[in-house]
Amino acid sequence: MVPLIFAGVNGHLDTVPVNKILQWESDFLAHLKTNESELLATIDKEGAISKDTEAKLRDVTQSFVKSFLG
Numbered sequence: 001m002v003p004l005i006f007a008g009v010n011g012h013l014d015t016v017p018v019n020k021i022l023q024w025e026s027d028f029l030a031h032l033k034t035n036e037s038e039l040l041a042t043i044d045k046e047g048a049i050s051k052d053t054e055a056k057l058r059d060v061t062q063s064f065v066k067s068f069l070g
Contacts, residue, residue, distance in 0.1 A: 002043050003032055003057060012061045015069060024068055028061075036060055 004025055007013050016024050032040055039060065042053055049057065 002049070003028070003040075003061065006049070006054075006057055007061045007065075010058070010061075012058075012065055016065060020068075024065075027068060028064055031064055032060070 007028070013021065013024070039053070039056055043049060043057075046053060
């Protein structure tokens with residue numbers, strides 16, 4: 001849930017059409033669980049987002065948004 005909130009409040013979803021947000025959310029969570037499980041584990045373990053984790057999450061989110069929009 002933290003990565004979804006992070007994406008929304010930091011403007012990463014501004015370019016995603018409103019009618020595609022639910023699909024983006026589902027695809028992004030699947031992507032994180034499959035390809036970024038270590039990042040999710042770090043967020044869960046830390047209980048907060050460190051600067052390093054924030055930078056990684058930002059990069060992952062931006063990259064995923066670009067690929068989602070094609």
